[in-house]
Amino acid sequence: xxxSGAAKGAGVLILAILAAVAIFLLVxxxxxxxxxxxxLSESVHWIKEGDSLLDYVGPLVFGTVLAALIAxxxxxxxxxxxxxxxxxxxxxxxAQIFGYVIDLLAxxxxxxxxLWGALWLMPQMFPVFEWLSEYLGFIPxxxxxxxxxxxxxxxAGIVLAVMILPIITAVSREVFLQTPTLHREAALALGATxxxxxxxxxxPFGRSGIISAAMLGLGRALGExxxxxxxxxxxxxxxxxxxxxxxxQNIAANIxxxxxxxxxxxxxxxxxxxxxxxxxxxLVNMIARxxxxxxxxxxxAN
Amino acid sequence: xxxxxxxxxxxxxxxxxxxxEGVSMAVEPRAxxxxxxxxxxxxxxxxxxxxxxxxxxxxxxxEGKIALDGEDLYGRDVDPVRVRRSIGMVxxxxxxxxxxxxxxxVIAGMKLxxxxxxKAQADEVVETSLRGANLWSEVKDRLNKPGSSLSGGQQQxxxxxxxxxxxxxxxLMDEPCSALDPIxxxxxxxxxxxxxxxxxIVIVTHNMQQAARVSDQxxxxxxxxxxxxxxxxxxxxxxxxxxxxxxxxTEDYISGRFG
Ligand SMILES: Nc1ncnc2c1ncn2[C@@H]1O[C@H](COP(=O)(O)OP(=O)(O)OP(=O)(O)O)[C@@H](O)[C@H]1O
Ligand SMILES: [Mg+2]
Numbered sequence: 001x002x003x004s005g006a007a008k009g010a011g012v013l014i015l016a017i018l019a020a021v022a023i024f025l026l027v028x029x030x031x032x033x034x035x036x037x038x039x040l041s042e043s044v045h046w047i048k049e050g051d052s053l054l055d056y057v058g059p060l061v062f063g064t065v066l067a068a069l070i071a072x073x074x075x076x077x078x079x080x081x082x083x084x085x086x087x088x089x090x091x092x093x094x095a096q097i098f099g100y101v102i103d104l105l106a107x108x109x110x111x112x113x114x115l116w117g118a119l120w121l122m123p124q125m126f127p128v129f130e131w132l133s134e135y136l137g138f139i140p141x142x143x144x145x146x147x148x149x150x151x152x153x154x155x156a157g158i159v160l161a162v163m164i165l166p167i168i169t170a171v172s173r174e175v176f177l178q179t180p181t182l183h184r185e186a187a188l189a190l191g192a193t194x195x196x197x198x199x200x201x202x203x204p205f206g207r208s209g210i211i212s213a214a215m216l217g218l219g220r221a222l223g224e225x226x227x228x229x230x231x232x233x234x235x236x237x238x239x240x241x242x243x244x245x246x247x248x249q250n251i252a253a254n255i256x257x258x259x260x261x262x263x264x265x266x267x268x269x270x271x272x273x274x275x276x277x278x279x280x281x282x283l284v285n286m287i288a289r290x291x292x293x294x295x296x297x298x299x300x301a302n
Numbered sequence: 303x304x305x306x307x308x309x310x311x312x313x314x315x316x317x318x319x320x321x322x323e324g325v326s327m328a329v330e331p332r333a334x335x336x337x338x339x340x341x342x343x344x345x346x347x348x349x350x351x352x353x354x355x356x357x358x359x360x361x362x363x364x365e366g367k368i369a370l371d372g373e374d375l376y377g378r379d380v381d382p383v384r385v386r387r388s389i390g391m392v393x394x395x396x397x398x399x400x401x402x403x404x405x406x407x408v409i410a411g412m413k414l415x416x417x418x419x420x421k422a423q424a425d426e427v428v429e430t431s432l433r434g435a436n437l438w439s440e441v442k443d444r445l446n447k448p449g450s451s452l453s454g455g456q457q458q459x460x461x462x463x464x465x466x467x468x469x470x471x472x473x474l475m476d477e478p479c480s481a482l483d484p485i486x487x488x489x490x491x492x493x494x495x496x497x498x499x500x501x502x503i504v505i506v507t508h509n510m511q512q513a514a515r516v517s518d519q520x521x522x523x524x525x526x527x528x529x530x531x532x533x534x535x536x537x538x539x540x541x542x543x544x545x546x547x548x549x550x551x552t553e554d555y556i557s558g559r560f561g
Contacts, residue, residue, distance in 0.1 A: 092360070182393065182395060182397040183397060183399065183400070185355065185358065185393065185397070186393070186397040186398075186399065186461075187399075187410075188355065188358055188386065189353065189355055189386055189390070189391040189393075189465075190386065190387070190390075190410060190411040190414060190464070190465075190468070191383050191384070191385075191386040191387030191388075191411065191414055191468070192383070192414055193383050196414055200399060200402075200410065201399065204399070204400075204401035204402075205400075205401070207401070
């Protein structure tokens with residue numbers, strides 16, 4: 001009784017905080033929204049002549065989503081593989097050590113990942129990017145010339161991938177370990193090998209958990225500031241060229257870079273981009289929930 | 303199909319703990335063998351060692367010999383996965399794969415055995431197995447619904463259908479009716495009576511009447527005390543065990559004069 005009351009109270013509180021954040025963003029973004037297009041570029045020097053607010057935020061949304069998707073595409077399979085290794089293949093001692101290390105990695109601040117990306121990863125990436133542009137350049141996204149230094153969205157995506165890897169791995173491992181013995185043994189007793197057992201019992205059971213884990217990672221990647229600001233040379237076009245510099249930028253890094261030198265309407269524009277980021281993150285979460293609930297009937301939960 | 307099992311001098315361990323000691327017995331083909339005995343005496347442990355499911359538990363192993371029609375199941379180059387493909391198992395709690403449809407559940411084992419199977423072949427296996435498990439008429443119109451949408455008794459029969467779909471040599475059942483109502487229990491008992499024409503069946507049960515009704519042979523296990531290993535006390539034709547057992551402990555247990 002007390003517990004359900006407390007839970008309800010907490011739920012209401014969270015909703016209230018969400019609403020307050022949304023209202024704060026909306027109120028502060030309003031001056032930017034209500035300013036006519038021709039006045040906008042006059043008073044904010046980094047908005048191109050004649051561009052509307054949406055013209056400005058569009059490429060940023062694009063860059064944000066692109067960087068996060070690259071990160072997700074790289075990180076999810078690796079995270080699932082590592083989580084499966086820890087939960088089902090590694091000897092128990094080794095698995096414990098691995099699990100511990102992964103938890104530690106999840107606690108590293110993103111600026112450290114940014115430094116690592118800028119100082120160590122970037123030099124390593126250049127030959128790889130050159131190779132990609134030379135041999136896979138016929139695929140539009142890999143079109144050269146590969147930037148040097150490779151301050152590109154692919155580098156940013158890789159840094160983000162490494163950054164979100166621990167959280168996706170940690171959550172997936174937890175989920176995999178919770179596969180009911182009942183289902184694992186059902187598969188094994190039918191004569192499944194370990195890998196077949198994983199495909200028949202562990203992965204289907206962990207499916208919604210993997211999606212939640214990936215969405216947690218995606219949320220982090222969408223909102224990441226420092227790691228992106230430190231390795232990406234920004235650009236403001238809708239561009240799929242992931243090996244070229246000066247093409248894309250993400251919202252959070254853009255706010256961080258522009259905020260110190262902004263005043264008046266400029267701040268309102270930046271807050272508007274923040275509002276858009278907030279909306280994207282909410283949307284991602286809702287889609288994730290929808291995916292998870294859509295197959296509830298077939299899920300391992302019943 | 304049906305093959306005999308010969309067990310000799312079987313010791314079963316969980317790590318350092320000796321759970322079952324010195325079991326020797328023969329399980330006849332095309333017959334039902336029942337394991338009875340008080341809780342903790344090692345019935346499930348012995349059953350699970352017969353298809354090498356025991357060693358799935360970390361640290362668990364056995365000593366001794368188990369042979370299927372003369373072939374040592376624990377031989378040096380015997381793959382446990384292959385053993386489990388020829389010795390099927392039904393668990394105490396029904397465990398259909400919840401993410402799979404009824405249809406997919408039935409052919410799950412087949413898919414492991416031979417990856418390529420035409421749709422017609424698969425449908426035929428599904429129908430024969432579900433008929434074999436007396437479930438066909440109840441589910442034939444909803445084969446694409448998840449296995450978890452069935453009642454407990456239906457789920458258990460689905461698990462039996464899944465186990466017999468691969469046409470195993472032996473079928474092991476660990477208290478298959480303990481989670482079911484009397485009507486589903488009767489349905490499964492009828493089914494066991496029918497299946498024994500084709501399979502070697504071993505069933506663990508706490509229900510004396512059930513053991514008396516369905517089995518041809520009965521093995522009584524007991525343990526001297528907590529922490530002591532379980533042992534096979536005696537094994538004989540079911541009528542003999544239930545009317546005139548050789549051991550006093552068996553008689554006490556069966557007549558209920560026992561903890
Ligand atoms: N996973 C395990 N790890 C360690 N010991 C176990 C494990 N499973 C069973 N045991 C022990 O092995 C002994 C035999 O257990 P088992 O489950 O075979 O008994 P049982 O005869 O099937 O009992 P029940 O009738 O209650 O099912 C018991 O002492 C039990 O505590
Ligand atoms: Mg048992």
